[in-house]
Amino acid sequence: MSHSSAWPVKIVALLRAGNPTAAIAQIRVAPSVRDLRALEKALAAAQLSGKWANVDAAISESLQALSAPRLHRSP
Template identity: 75%
Template sequence: MKKTVKPPSPWPGKVLALLRAGNPAAAIAQIKVAPGVRELRALEKQMAEAQLTGKWRDVDLAIGESLEALSAPRLHRSP
């Protein structure tokens, strides 16, 4: 069986554009509703490549919290 490779998500680039435009509040709002861990990791990577990691403490904190929330096992599921 052939494994399909997902194309990269445009989401990290859009959040990075918000940061470059000087709107960290909008970026944080997007980070809190991130589609998944894969996208957050891609955002972290793009921020590191652009040397933006650490520039906005609140953004770094939001990424960490969202990664933690999305990575945590669910205690229960809805029926």
Template identity: 75%
Template sequence: MASPSPWPGKIVALLRAGNATAAIAQVRVAPSVKDLRALQKQLAASPVAGRWPAVEAAIAESLEALSAPRLHRSP
């Protein structure tokens, strides 16, 4: 069994430090949908949930982009 990714914890640490801009930049280059969902859970469980609406919007946008089927053309 794989260990959980440290990525969501690092994003939460950025937010606790007050650096929402860096957290949004990291969310936009998120490694996977699994990591974004883990971050969403951590933010919802934190006592400051709802404090960063821009971060929550960036998470929703990234989830939508990563979950959408890829459009491609055959050669």
């Protein structure tokens, strides 16, 4: 059974409310790559992709950070 996250919907709501700063803060602490990909799809569906360059940059940076292999394990 698939469970869809409400996180992307909340980020889109922040952007629609005119608060890209709060959206970027949430994107930087994104729970997973899957949620970021869902956010990209939600932005495209809402025709909001590309509207905020800094939001797109935050998504791409967070995807890179979460996708990168870990250099070491914590003890």
